[in-house]
Amino acid sequence: MMTNDFKALAGLINNRLSQMSYGNQPIELYEPIRYIMSLGGKRLRPLLVLMSYQLFKDNPEEVLDQALAVEVFHNFTLMHDDIMDDAPLRRGQQTVHEKWNSNTAILSGDVMLVKAYDLLMDSPGNLKDIIRAFNACAAGVCEGQQFDMNFEHLPQVTEADYLNMIRLKTAVLLGFSLELGAMLAGAKPSESKALYDFGVDVGIGFQLKDDLLDVYGDQKKFGKQVGGDILSNKKTFLLLKALELANPTQLQVLSHWLSQTSFDANQKVKEVTAIYDQIGIKELTLAKMNEYFAKGFERLGAIDAAPERKEVLRTFTQYLIDREK
């Protein structure tokens, strides 16, 4: 089959996921894997694998294991990141290290990384190239997480540093998902590379959009507390640009709010947002975001695949861009 229907592809993925066996004994090692994989999510990355594959080949059912490899890897990073970030919740449920303990989350995560490799083993195409690309992506994601943790303790982070961090932490895995789909379909290296670049560009755009929605999102649609990043002094693109462009008076207000340990939450969000508005941070972020989306779509346009097939990926990406949470 070949399908333009996202829901049909998601159905294939979720069906295979529900049949997955990660291992049995000791149960303490494997139960947390089943747990985190069952928490849901949009399954965005395996969807991208299948859509990229379908640019060149039919029968996405042939590469479901490889698509799941990316989802298992993604959830491995979530399991370990949640320990490092001391996060209590993941998709509204207890994180693994909270439900069990940190040791369990470390070790189950380790096995998940091994299982991700194992799911790639029967890949059609050049296995060595595929694993090498996966290795580069996996190391990059770890580098991004380390940069992100470093940034918390740095007084100053440049725009370039920030863009590099989100590229590594979130965008390269989207890029790899698309690259993998192309490699599995036997596409030319130049096409696989172009799809990788497309994924990285729109991935950076998505993260900028997330940063933006945290401040300017519609509370009802966003699903999280608007202003959460402001309250936690998170070094987002918005804050970094504001610190870079603020005049002395604006800088004083920002610094005041960044240094307060006790404050009225609504007031902090309101006053920091007011500074953002004065500087025009929303427009600056939108411009940067759209720059990345445009660059991404340009790359997609140049890819040597049937236009109607590329249209599926374009439509899906636009749908992701337009979502408000």
Added chain:
Amino acid sequence: MMTNDFKALAGLINNRLSQMSYGNQPIELYEPIRYIMSLGGKRLRPLLVLMSYQLFKDNPEEVLDQALAVEVFHNFTLMHDDIMDDAPLRRGQQTVHEKWNSNTAILSGDVMLVKAYDLLMDSPGNLKDIIRAFNACAAGVCEGQQFDMNFEHLPQVTEADYLNMIRLKTAVLLGFSLELGAMLAGAKPSESKALYDFGVDVGIGFQLKDDLLDVYGDQKKFGKQVGGDILSNKKTFLLLKALELANPTQLQVLSHWLSQTSFDANQKVKEVTAIYDQIGIKELTLAKMNEYFAKGFERLGAIDAAPERKEVLRTFTQYLIDREK
């Protein structure tokens, strides 16, 4: 070259290790890798890869990266295990999570696992078979660590459970090292499998020997405090067999010492050892250990390789068996 000289092989390994680059930025991610890899150790596992390779082929220089993959993987497990075991020291130096912090040890360890895979990429031989065997080994090692942690909280552990745990936690990686060397040399699957089994058998024997030396080792040669396992109530083969075979009076003495939280260390070691002596635990453990060594050597004998080449591996294994620390 082909060499029977262990020191020459170790020299090749250490030379390549000293030239290894794991990555640069962020330094917080890569410095701990350089640190743990520099702490030394016998480099036993990469030595086994090269020796197994030399059963079938000359020029071990050709597979140094693959030999190092096993050493990097081993050190990844040490870095994560040390977090889980809350160990302050590794080879007499601060552990990574003590010198930096747990988050650093988690994330640097994750990258090490990826680097281990990366070092296998240029393997001669069938890459898919090699990675599959490595995946099975890696998952097994994690399972062994989880069983070991579980055992701490179990009232009763059987001999079979214990042997299975040490097989997974320590022996399968020795088995895989030997299997890998054979696969890299293009040996027949039956020979690779026989070498794996040889490694697993002698690996179990080595762990039983470690358990034994902890109680019956020569303090001067052993290098660790004799009786450390007794003091920490560690569920070793010796303790499990003693609990299994003790008469009611002996069981009472053992249970007494297992339940004491405050005690004279020398007295505890002396009295528990006295019970072991009464039951004949030393002889029982020696018999079990020698059973595994004998089984291992029998497998080695049956391998289809030049006798003088097998002699190298036999001599080295005997040297490891005879060491007293």
